Amino acid sequence: MLIASKLQDCFEKASIPGLTTSQKRSLLHFVIVGAGPTGVEVSSELSDLFSTSYALLYPHLKEYVSIAIHDVANQVLSGFDTKLQDYAMGSFTKRNVEVLTGSHIEKVEKGCLFTKEKGRIDAGLVIWATGNKSTPLVDSLNVKKTPRNPRILTDEFLRVYTPDSELLDGVFAIGDAADVEDERLPTTAEVACQKAKYLAQALNAGEEKKPFKYKQTAIVAYLGQNDGVVSGKKDYSGPQAWIAWRSKNFLWTRTWRQKVLIVMGWVLDLVTGRSIAPR
Numbered sequence: 001m002l003i004a005s006k007l008q009d010c011f012e013k014a015s016i017p018g019l020t021t022s023q024k025r026s027l028l029h030f031v032i033v034g035a036g037p038t039g040v041e042v043s044s045e046l047s048d049l050f051s052t053s054y055a056l057l058y059p060h061l062k063e064y065v066s067i068a069i070h071d072v073a074n075q076v077l078s079g080f081d082t083k084l085q086d087y088a089m090g091s092f093t094k095r096n097v098e099v100l101t102g103s104h105i106e107k108v109e110k111g112c113l114f115t116k117e118k119g120r121i122d123a124g125l126v127i128w129a130t131g132n133k134s135t136p137l138v139d140s141l142n143v144k145k146t147p148r149n150p151r152i153l154t155d156e157f158l159r160v161y162t163p164d165s166e167l168l169d170g171v172f173a174i175g176d177a178a179d180v181e182d183e184r185l186p187t188t189a190e191v192a193c194q195k196a197k198y199l200a201q202a203l204n205a206g207e208e209k210k211p212f213k214y215k216q217t218a219i220v221a222y223l224g225q226n227d228g229v230v231s232g233k234k235d236y237s238g239p240q241a242w243i244a245w246r247s248k249n250f251l252w253t254r255t256w257r258q259k260v261l262i263v264m265g266w267v268l269d270l271v272t273g274r275s276i277a278p279r
Helices: 002-014 021-027 037-051 053-057 059-064 082-094 136-140 189-205 239-252 256-272
Strands: 029-033 066-071 097-101 105-109 112-115 119-122 125-128 152-154 159-161 167-172 178-180 219-222 228-231
Touching: 002 021, 002 053, 002 059, 002 125, 021 029, 021 059, 029 037, 029 119, 037 053, 037 066, 037 219, 053 059, 082 097, 082 228, 152 159, 219 239, 228 239, 239 256
Parallel strands: 029 066, 029 125, 066 097, 152 178
Antiparallel strands: 105 112, 112 119, 159 167, 219 228
């Protein structure tokens, strides 16, 4: 809701009489840092929102709105096949989303950010969708950790090590804050869920099981305007990828009540448009 409030605030400020074209463009320039699935989906949702609901509510500002994605890597969606990356870039071009790869962010201040390549860039809102940092709790624990972006290091049975590489009896670690030795697993909900299921079954069984092995599932990214890409056993793109993305969100919901509310929300958005007022 905070992002929704900030977005509307930018449009309201840009509607103030007497502002110059440059001031309007600065207020309505939205930057997403990170070209992974999260950053790409954020830019896609914003693009959809600006071309529909906001275009109707603020038609006089439509020409001043711009979206840019910055990433230090040299490509978008680094976990996807090259063909899917190229497809995503084509989608960005059609939606007038600027993609700046190899962009090194030096600092972010109120109303702007600074990059090594372009210097100061004015922006109404900067959304950070990249990078991971350990929490103070993880930093304070006297256990063995990974050398980069410190995470609690575990063996293949998810057991925690002491700093001297001895196993702690009955101590386990799962989720984003932990990694399996020699694995370098991604910090995603899918990894955490698989670890939790494995550990629950192992503890309930009361006996040592086979080592934990992460099984990579399909990766889905929404590209806007009912388009998307899917990377898995079979790579594909287009409307069917968008349906897969929608289905993923629906199937991950744990209760039938929430499933019903999600479907009702989709129907209302289709019939009446999106609700853009912050709650």
